[in-house]
Amino acid sequence: MPELTWQKSSYSAEAANCVYVAATSTETVYLRESDEPDVILTTDLDRLRGLIRSLKTPRETPPA
Template sequence: MSTRDWQKSSYSAQGNACLYVSAPDNATIRLRESDEPDTILTTTPNALAALIHSAKAGRLDRLGEG
């Protein structure tokens, strides 16, 4: 996959830890982080929307506790 297929998130600052997004078709979204560009998370638009909605609602705030 060429670098032109990826778009840097507007929320990413300059430097490290930048999030990149690629949507090669209407059914697939790919995410990667600048420090590990070969590690790619593939998901669907609906699943990503549900994750973002849950994060904004605070339902993931205590995920690592327990």
Template sequence: MQTLAWQKSTYSGDGSNCVYVAATPAGTIHLHESDAPNVVLSTTQDRLGTLIRHLKGTAEPSSTPDQPDGHQPECRS
């Protein structure tokens, strides 16, 4: 199993509720919160970018969903 180099998100500030991010050479992005470090969200750079744009209110509609039901998240714990 690959060891990930976790980095605290710059948006987390100095508080105790932090989001950590790690990337693999293959391009998979992993995220976890400081209060639940064993729960890891895995995604792609494109999907993370879409989420961030959506949260900022600048999301562009997707022309083709990645899955037939339109759901795209992939969570692992």
């Protein structure tokens, strides 16, 4: 694994539940969570953009 420079998300709280991200020159993106820093997910920029876009898209609540 390449040497990674981790950055904490600005949306993460100060004490816990922090999300960290690191990127490489090959456009591979690494993600980890502060509670389990040894568990690292990898993706690419296009897939990460798609995930963020879908999370930001409002969803209609189905009728009860």
